[in-house]
Amino acid sequence: IHAWVMFLTVVIPLVQEKEREKKEKDKEGKEKDKKTVNGHLFAPVSSNQAAQCSQCNKAFNNKEAFYCTCKYLCLFFSFLSLAVIFSSSLFLWLFVSDQDSLNGGVGSGTEMMDGQLMGEFEADAKELEADSWSLGVEQQYLQQLDKELVKRQDVIYELMQTEMHHIRTLRIMSEVYSKGLQKEVQMEPQTVEKLFPALDELLDLHTQHLLRLLERKRESQLEAGTLDGGFIISRIGDILVSQFSGSNGESMKRVYGRFCSRHNEAVNFYKDLLTKDKRFKAFIKVSMSSSIVRRLGIPECILLVTQRITKYPVLIQRMLQHTKENEEDYDDLTEAVRLVKEVIAAVDSKVNEHEKRRRLKEFHSRMDSKSIMMMKSGQIFAREDLLRRRLIHDGALQLKNMQGRLKEVHALLLSDVFVFLQEKDQKYVFAMLDQRSTVISLQKLIVREVANEERGLFLITAGIEKPEMMEVLANSKDERNTWMQLIQEAMQSM
Numbered sequence: 001i002h003a004w005v006m007f008l009t010v011v012i013p014l015v016q017e018k019e020r021e022k023k024e025k026d027k028e029g030k031e032k033d034k035k036t037v038n039g040h041l042f043a044p045v046s047s048n049q050a051a052q053c054s055q056c057n058k059a060f061n062n063k064e065a066f067y068c069t070c071k072y073l074c075l076f077f078s079f080l081s082l083a084v085i086f087s088s089s090l091f092l093w094l095f096v097s098d099q100d101s102l103n104g105g106v107g108s109g110t111e112m113m114d115g116q117l118m119g120e121f122e123a124d125a126k127e128l129e130a131d132s133w134s135l136g137v138e139q140q141y142l143q144q145l146d147k148e149l150v151k152r153q154d155v156i157y158e159l160m161q162t163e164m165h166h167i168r169t170l171r172i173m174s175e176v177y178s179k180g181l182q183k184e185v186q187m188e189p190q191t192v193e194k195l196f197p198a199l200d201e202l203l204d205l206h207t208q209h210l211l212r213l214l215e216r217k218r219e220s221q222l223e224a225g226t227l228d229g230g231f232i233i234s235r236i237g238d239i240l241v242s243q244f245s246g247s248n249g250e251s252m253k254r255v256y257g258r259f260c261s262r263h264n265e266a267v268n269f270y271k272d273l274l275t276k277d278k279r280f281k282a283f284i285k286v287s288m289s290s291s292i293v294r295r296l297g298i299p300e301c302i303l304l305v306t307q308r309i310t311k312y313p314v315l316i317q318r319m320l321q322h323t324k325e326n327e328e329d330y331d332d333l334t335e336a337v338r339l340v341k342e343v344i345a346a347v348d349s350k351v352n353e354h355e356k357r358r359r360l361k362e363f364h365s366r367m368d369s370k371s372i373m374m375m376k377s378g379q380i381f382a383r384e385d386l387l388r389r390r391l392i393h394d395g396a397l398q399l400k401n402m403q404g405r406l407k408e409v410h411a412l413l414l415s416d417v418f419v420f421l422q423e424k425d426q427k428y429v430f431a432m433l434d435q436r437s438t439v440i441s442l443q444k445l446i447v448r449e450v451a452n453e454e455r456g457l458f459l460i461t462a463g464i465e466k467p468e469m470m471e472v473l474a475n476s477k478d479e480r481n482t483w484m485q486l487i488q489e490a491m492q493s494m
Helices: 002-031 114-127 147-184 189-195 199-224 237-243 246-261 263-276 278-288 298-321 328-366 383-388 477-492
Strands: 040-044 066-068 074-079 089-094 372-374 380-382 391-400 406-414 417-424 427-430 439-441 445-450 453-461 468-473
Touching: 114 147, 114 199, 147 189, 147 199, 147 278, 147 298, 189 263, 199 237, 199 246, 237 246, 237 298, 237 328, 246 263, 246 298, 246 328, 263 278, 263 298, 298 328, 328 383, 328 391, 328 427, 380 383, 391 477, 406 477, 439 453, 445 477, 453 477
Parallel strands: none
Antiparallel strands: 040 066, 074 089, 372 380, 391 406, 391 468, 406 417, 417 427, 417 439, 445 453, 453 468
């Protein structure tokens, strides 16, 4: 009872007094200068104090530095409680506030202003804030213009506006995420490259493109003698032809080919880091709360970049619709459509090649290392020989044995051989078929349709002492035709 009375008469009043003092200090703190942030009172570090941060051990390097002068109060009380509730108890009240440590030591170094992000493009970005060109000019001026001309200017404006948005996305990836991960999380540049392949080259390509577009805009403004919006851009096709042809065009094919082909790998790598790396997860949380990012996460950024190149044909085609055939820009825009489609086709090809290399590595990793097959030539074909070839096509087929029974297999059409695999104990092995080789050389191979089976084809190995014939069935007639065409193309390109 005495302990309880002591608690009521001494401890509680002491706590209440501390609460009053805390409220008064909070009130005073609000009136102090802005060196007080989130409950921390900062004072400058003098020259005779520590030369490095006590948390991350980084040197100050003569930069202006501050430390928090707040002291956390640790109240320690012990008392005997009533025997019916506690036999004996010790209560420790500890008030701690250290959000940075909860965040894995990641600071808010990713925070910056939008003007800092856009840099030299800040003023131009503001000029492109209107939803369309026609909404940004005076209606009196607009009424004097041909409707087709207005629509054309709206599309040109949309091209510039979306290009500006694209630069913003690329700079978020570069300035906030890429540089932030290297600085805040100490991530190696080659690891960051897995998330953002060829980012610097992408940024440079589009920065130069946007500069050319904005220069044309300024030229048109000067010709019209106005800077407010009452101007017409008469030519834009020549800039687009320049972007998608020559060295620029080759760079677009190479850089987008690299970025787009690694899209899925980059997103999967991001997800893996998010679940396994606490510092990475904390960095992403802080970054996503930044106003400049606008909730644009790394996967969203990656997706926007892969989609950008597909937007150009639509925009240029719309410009063409509102351009007269006798105008000088018509031929350039027509050529630009052809060129950008050529770039997209090259990028698609690189994406497909990369996907096939990935699939071939997957088959290689799932193959039983002891599985080998002797070809008709006497050459041994092993698991490692898969990676020395290029995958052209793969899919499920059926092989017919001498008794007429069908065996389910997975076929790989490689650059110079046709390989049949079967699953065994969740691994792949070379298929077994009547003591015949299931790795067939494309050299002197004859491919024929099966007369009474629209899904079937014969593979006849010629040029050897004892030619062999293998009957193969696809899932449909169309699939059979696809296989035949691809086999013949592979044989011709050998």
